[in-house]
Amino acid sequence: MTTDPIFEFIESKEDRFLEELFELLRIPSISTDDEHAEQVQQAAHWLAAHLESIGIADVAVHPTDGHPIVYARHCHAGDDAPTLLIYGHYDVQPPDPLDEWKSPPFEPQVRDGKIFARGATDDKGQFFAHVKGLEAWLATAGELPVNVKILLEGEEEIGSKHLGDWVRDHSDELACDAVIISDSSMFAPGIPSITYSLRGLAYLEMTVHGPSHDLHSGLYGGAVPNPINELTRIIAQLHDDDGRVTIPGFYDDVRELQPDERQAIAELPFDEQDFVDETGVAELKGEDGYSTLERIWARPTLDCNGIWGGFTGDGAKTVLPATAHAKFSCRLVADQDPDDIAQRAQQWVEELADDAVRVETRMFHGGQPVLMDRDGPQVQAACRALEQVWDHEVVFTRGGGTIPVVSVFSQLLDVPTVLIGFGLEDDRLHSPNEKFNLENFYAGIRTSARLWEQLAR
Secondary structure, three states: OOOOHHHHHHHHOHHHHHHHHHHHHOOOOEOOOHHHHHHHHHHHHHHHHHHHHOOOOEEEEEOOOOOOEEEEEEOOOOOOOOEEEEEEEOOEOOOOOHHHOOOOOOOOEEEOOEEEOOOOOOOHHHHHHHHHHHHHHHHHOOOOOOEEEEEEEOOHHHOOOOHHHHHHHOOOOOOOOEEEEOOOEEOEOOEOEEEEEEOEEEEEEEEEEOOOOOEEHHHHEOOEOOHHHHHHHHHHOOEOOOOOEOOOOOOOOOOOOOHHHHHHHHOOOOOHHHHHHHHOOOOOOOOOOOOHHHHHHHOOEEEEEEEEEOOOOOOOOOEEOOEEEEEEEEEEOOOOOHHHHHHHHHHHHHHHOOOOOEEEEEEEEEEOOEEOOOOOHHHHHHHHHHHHHHOOOOEEEEEOOOOHHHHHHHHHOOOOEEEEOOEEOOOOOOOOOOEEEHHHHHHHHHHHHHHHHHHHO
C-alpha cells in the first residue's frame, strides 16, 4: 500500500467513484438524436451538480443553440501557478445496432475487469477520471496546486457545432496555459501514451438524381440511367489501384512524415496479425508505400461510410430508383484544409458523373488536422506523471481520428493541447459493446492527480 495520502484516498473511494461513473453512463445523452435532447440536458446538469459536490468553486450550465456547455472554474492557486483547461464531452453516439450488445448499452456492467456501456471510454469514463483526480486533491490537500478550468460539451459527436462560437465569445474567461484532453487511446495495454497529432475530417453526402420518380425496372431498365449504378461507378473511381485517392490536388498540401518519425513508428511494438484478428478481415489494404500505422496516423484517406437507395425491404420489388445516396469521409493530415478538400471532392464527383444524371454533394462538418510539439513543458510534465503511475516509458503516437475542439483551442486560445489517452484501441468506440478497462479508469485518476502536481512545477 502506498503512503501517499492522495493515492490512499483514491484507493479507498474506488467503489464510490465507479458507481458515480455508472450514474453518468446510465444517462442516454445521444446528441445525434433530437428525441434524446432532454437526456443530454440531464447529463449536463448532473455533471454541474457533481462538480459542485466535490468542491469546485464556480460551476454553470451555459445554453447554446444546441446542447449545453458545462463550464467550471477553480482558480485559487494564485497568479504564479499555471492555469489548465480540462476538456471533455458528455454526449455519446447512438447505440445501434442494439441486438449486438451483450448487455444494455445504458445499463453499465463490469465483466472481466472491463466497464461495458455506451460512453464508457468515449468520453465519459476518460474525462471523469480527471474529475476524480481533482476531487482527490481537494479532499486531501484542501486545495489544488494549479488553477483549473473545466469545459464539458454535449455536441462533440455532431461536430461541436456551437463550441467554436462559444469559445470565441468566452476566450477571456478560458485563458489558460494549456488544455488537457483525455479522449484518445493508449498505444497498447500498460503502455502510457501521448498523442501529438490528430487527423482532420471532411464529411460529405452525395446524392445522384436520375428519373423524376421511381420506375418499373422491366418497363424502363436499360433505357433510363439507374442512380444506384451511377453512384457505385463514381465510388469505384475514387481510388486507384495503389490505394491512393484520385481527387485532383488531394495530396498537394500533405505534410510528409519525417525520417525520425517513421523510425519511431516502426519501433513501436505493433503486431499486425493481432490488428488483422481484431478487425476480422482476411488481410489489410491501403496506400502503397506506407506501413499500417503510417496509413492510420499520418496519411489522408477517403472512405464510404454508408450507401442507400431504391428498395431495401424484405422480398422483391423491381424498382429503378429516382435517387441514390452515399456518405463518405476524408481523414486529413497536417496542412490539409477540410473546406478545400470538400470543394475538390465535390468538383471531382461531378466530373466523374454521367451527363444523364445530376450529382449533388453537401458537407456536414469538418475538423482541422493538428500537429503538436512533443517537447513542450506541459507535454513533458504529462510524461512524468504518466511514467510515475504506469512505471513505463511514455510513447508518442499519432491519432487517426479527429477531435475538432483541439483545432478550435489552438486557433482561438493559442495554447498547446496535451492529449493523454486512458482508453485502448479495441474499446469499440462508436460500436456495440463499447468498453473501458477498469484498471485504466483507476490509473487515469491517479495519473490526473499526479499531473496537477507535475504541472505546478
